Amino acid sequence: MSRVRRTLAATATLAVACATLTGCFEESSPHDAVRDFLVGWQTEDYELAADRTDGDQAAVRKALSDTKLELDAASFRFRITSLDVSGEESKADFHAEVDLGENNPLWEYDSVLPLHLVDGRWKVRWSPSVLHPQLKEGQRFAVETNPNGRQPVLDRTGESLQSDTYLYVAGVVPSAVGDRAEEVVKELSAVTGYAQDRLLSRIRSSPPDRFVPLVTFGRSRYQSMKAKLDGISGIETQSQKQPVDPDDPKQIVGRVSALTPETEQKLGGPQRAGDSVGQSGLQRAYQDYLTGSTETKVITLDLKTGKQVAELKQWPGRKNVSVKTTIDSQVQAAAEQAVNDTQISALVAVDRSTGEIRAVSTRGLHQEKDALAGRFPAGTAFSVVAADALLKAGVKTNQRLACPAERTVGGARFVTGQAAAQSATFQQNFAKGCVTALASLARRVDAGQLAKSAKAFGIGQSWRLPLKSFSGTLPELSGDADKARAIAGQTVEVSPLSMALVAAAVASGTWHPPVLVTEPASPDPSAEVAQVQQPDPVPLDPQVRTALTAMMRAGAAGTPAQAGTGKVYGVRATAGTQDKPMTWFVGWQGDLAVAVLARNYDAAAVAGGFFGALHAR
Structure with a gap:
C-alpha cells in the first residue's frame, strides 16, 4: 500500500479511536489527560498533546514533531490497554503502532504514560521515555536501512x-x-x-x-x-x-x-x-x-x-x-549463430524429455512476443499433429496418394508448388509437404479425432510461462473443407514454442508442458502473467510414435537441416501468404527439439546451422 493510502487509512481509523477514547473516559479522572495526549500525538495536534503534560510546552511539541521526522513515519495509532490510579499518581499502559511508510514494516511496541496531579489537573509526567521506554535524555530515534543488492x-x-x-x-x-x-x-x-x-x-x-x-x-x-x-x-x-x-x-x-x-x-x-x-x-x-x-x-x-x-x-x-532458468548458454550461443544470417526468424529449442526451454533466439522478431507468444499460421508443419490423427484413423504410411498441382476438398481449393506425382506414399507426401495430397485425407478422419490429437500435442492447452506465451489454436471443424484446411495448417495458429514442444513429443514419446524457470516456483503475484497449474504430460501411442518418427526422419533427409551432423528428424514446411511467405522446420536431433520459423529464408538451413554449431562446440 502506498504511503498516501496508508496515511488516509490511519486518518479514517482515527475517528473511531477518538470516539472510543472520548466515550469511555470520565472528565474527572486521568482518562481525559491520556486521551488528549495520545489523540494529539496521533493527529499531529502537538499543542493539545503538550498541554496535557507537565513539561515545557515548546520542548514537548518539538519532541513529538521530531519523532515523526526521525522515524519518517506515515502515521501513529494508539490503544490504551490499562489504567491504574493510586491517590495523586496514575499509570496508563498503551500499545503503539507506527507505520514506517514506503511499505516498510509496522513497528509495534508497548509503553507507559505516568501521570500525576498538578494543581488539581491530571498531567502526563514528561520525559523522553513517554515516547518509548528505552529513549533517554540526549537521544533521538533513527531508522537504518540496508537494501540488498539485486540478484542475477x-x-x-x-x-x-x-x-x-x-x-x-x-x-x-x-x-x-x-x-x-x-x-x-x-x-x-x-x-x-x-x-x-x-x-x-x-x-x-x-x-x-x-x-x-x-x-x-x-x-x-x-x-x-x-x-x-x-x-x-x-x-x-x-x-x-x-x-x-x-x-x-x-x-x-x-x-x-x-x-x-x-x-x-x-x-x-x-x-x-x-x-x-x-x-x-x-x-x-x-x-x-x-x-x-x-x-x-x-x-x-x-x-x-x-x-x-x-x-x-x-x-x-x-x-x-536468484532466478534459475532452464536456458543453456552453450545451446543459446548456437542458436544465436544459427539465426545470424537471417533477417526475420525465430528459433526455440527445448529438451525433448522435459519441455525445458534451452534457447530462444530471433532476428527481426521479439523473443517473448513472437518466439514464445507469437500467433503464426502453422502451414504444413501442422501435418505432424494431423498425421497423429490420420494414423489413428487407419491411414497407412505407405498408402499411395496423388500430389496434383491443385485439388478441391469440400469446396476448399488447395494449390501446391510440388511437382505432380501419381504414386507417392503418405510418408513421402508428408516429407515433401504436398498440401494437395495431405488435404485429400480430410475424408479419412473426423473433426473430433483432429481436435483430440491437437490437444494431446498441447495445441490450445492452458499451459503458462512466467512470460507471455501462446499454445496455439485449432478452430471448430464442421465439414471436409474445414478439416482439410486444418490438416494443411491454414486455419491453425501456433507459436515457435508450441511447435518445438510438438517435435519434442514425437522425439521422446510424451508431450510435456514448457518450463522456463525452475526457481522460484512462481513469479511475483503482481506479475502480468501469473503461474497456473500446468497440464499433465501426455504419452503418445507407441505405434503411432514409431510411424511418426520414420516419417520425420524422411522429412529431414536431403534438407539443409541434415547438415552432415548425424541423424536429424523433422518436417520442412511452408506457411503464410504469397505476399508474406514463411517456412518452418520442426524436428530434433539428440536431446534437443527445435522449431524454426523464417521469412524469405529456408528454416531448414537455420536448423542445420544450429545443429552444426552445437557439434562444433
Missing part, C-alpha cells in the same frame, strides 16, 4: 545471464550537510523530479554519519546529469556494480533500469534509492524476488556523538534470491 538471473548451470554494469547513486551524509539539508534537497528535487519532502524525510530519519541514498541513475542519465549534480554542494555520488546488463537471450532475461520518481510511485513496494527495477522479461516478472526487501532497523542515537545507543526493533526483510 541464471542459466541452468548457475551461470549469470547478465553482465555487471554500474548504477550511480546520489546521496548525502546528514552530518555533512547539517542545517543545509532543506536547501540541498530543494536543489536535488528541482534537478531530478523527486518529491522534496520525501528526500528530506529520508535524510532526517537516517543515522547522521551514514551515506543516505537519495536518487539512482543509469550510466547515460548520470552522464547527462553529472554537471548539475556536481553543482549541488553536499551531494555525493557513489557507483554501484550490479548484474543488470542482459546477455542472450536478452529479451527473455529482460532489461533493468534505475529507480525513477515515476517507477517508485508506481511500484509502491520495498524499493528505495539505490535499487534497480525490472522493465521487461524475467527481470520484471520476478522483480520482488530479485530485489528482495530492505533490512530495516529502528535505533536510538546519542545526540552528541551520533553513535548508536540501542536497537529497538529489526526486520531482516524478505531475502532476495
Whole structure:
C-alpha cells in the first residue's frame, strides 16, 4: 500500500479511536489527560498533546514533531490497554503502532504514560521515555536501512545471464550537510523530479554519519546529469556494480533500469534509492524476488556523538534470491549463430524429455512476443499433429496418394508448388509437404479425432510461462473443407514454442508442458502473467510414435537441416501468404527439439546451422 493510502487509512481509523477514547473516559479522572495526549500525538495536534503534560510546552511539541521526522513515519495509532490510579499518581499502559511508510514494516511496541496531579489537573509526567521506554535524555530515534543488492538471473548451470554494469547513486551524509539539508534537497528535487519532502524525510530519519541514498541513475542519465549534480554542494555520488546488463537471450532475461520518481510511485513496494527495477522479461516478472526487501532497523542515537545507543526493533526483510532458468548458454550461443544470417526468424529449442526451454533466439522478431507468444499460421508443419490423427484413423504410411498441382476438398481449393506425382506414399507426401495430397485425407478422419490429437500435442492447452506465451489454436471443424484446411495448417495458429514442444513429443514419446524457470516456483503475484497449474504430460501411442518418427526422419533427409551432423528428424514446411511467405522446420536431433520459423529464408538451413554449431562446440 502506498504511503498516501496508508496515511488516509490511519486518518479514517482515527475517528473511531477518538470516539472510543472520548466515550469511555470520565472528565474527572486521568482518562481525559491520556486521551488528549495520545489523540494529539496521533493527529499531529502537538499543542493539545503538550498541554496535557507537565513539561515545557515548546520542548514537548518539538519532541513529538521530531519523532515523526526521525522515524519518517506515515502515521501513529494508539490503544490504551490499562489504567491504574493510586491517590495523586496514575499509570496508563498503551500499545503503539507506527507505520514506517514506503511499505516498510509496522513497528509495534508497548509503553507507559505516568501521570500525576498538578494543581488539581491530571498531567502526563514528561520525559523522553513517554515516547518509548528505552529513549533517554540526549537521544533521538533513527531508522537504518540496508537494501540488498539485486540478484542475477541464471542459466541452468548457475551461470549469470547478465553482465555487471554500474548504477550511480546520489546521496548525502546528514552530518555533512547539517542545517543545509532543506536547501540541498530543494536543489536535488528541482534537478531530478523527486518529491522534496520525501528526500528530506529520508535524510532526517537516517543515522547522521551514514551515506543516505537519495536518487539512482543509469550510466547515460548520470552522464547527462553529472554537471548539475556536481553543482549541488553536499551531494555525493557513489557507483554501484550490479548484474543488470542482459546477455542472450536478452529479451527473455529482460532489461533493468534505475529507480525513477515515476517507477517508485508506481511500484509502491520495498524499493528505495539505490535499487534497480525490472522493465521487461524475467527481470520484471520476478522483480520482488530479485530485489528482495530492505533490512530495516529502528535505533536510538546519542545526540552528541551520533553513535548508536540501542536497537529497538529489526526486520531482516524478505531475502532476495536468484532466478534459475532452464536456458543453456552453450545451446543459446548456437542458436544465436544459427539465426545470424537471417533477417526475420525465430528459433526455440527445448529438451525433448522435459519441455525445458534451452534457447530462444530471433532476428527481426521479439523473443517473448513472437518466439514464445507469437500467433503464426502453422502451414504444413501442422501435418505432424494431423498425421497423429490420420494414423489413428487407419491411414497407412505407405498408402499411395496423388500430389496434383491443385485439388478441391469440400469446396476448399488447395494449390501446391510440388511437382505432380501419381504414386507417392503418405510418408513421402508428408516429407515433401504436398498440401494437395495431405488435404485429400480430410475424408479419412473426423473433426473430433483432429481436435483430440491437437490437444494431446498441447495445441490450445492452458499451459503458462512466467512470460507471455501462446499454445496455439485449432478452430471448430464442421465439414471436409474445414478439416482439410486444418490438416494443411491454414486455419491453425501456433507459436515457435508450441511447435518445438510438438517435435519434442514425437522425439521422446510424451508431450510435456514448457518450463522456463525452475526457481522460484512462481513469479511475483503482481506479475502480468501469473503461474497456473500446468497440464499433465501426455504419452503418445507407441505405434503411432514409431510411424511418426520414420516419417520425420524422411522429412529431414536431403534438407539443409541434415547438415552432415548425424541423424536429424523433422518436417520442412511452408506457411503464410504469397505476399508474406514463411517456412518452418520442426524436428530434433539428440536431446534437443527445435522449431524454426523464417521469412524469405529456408528454416531448414537455420536448423542445420544450429545443429552444426552445437557439434562444433
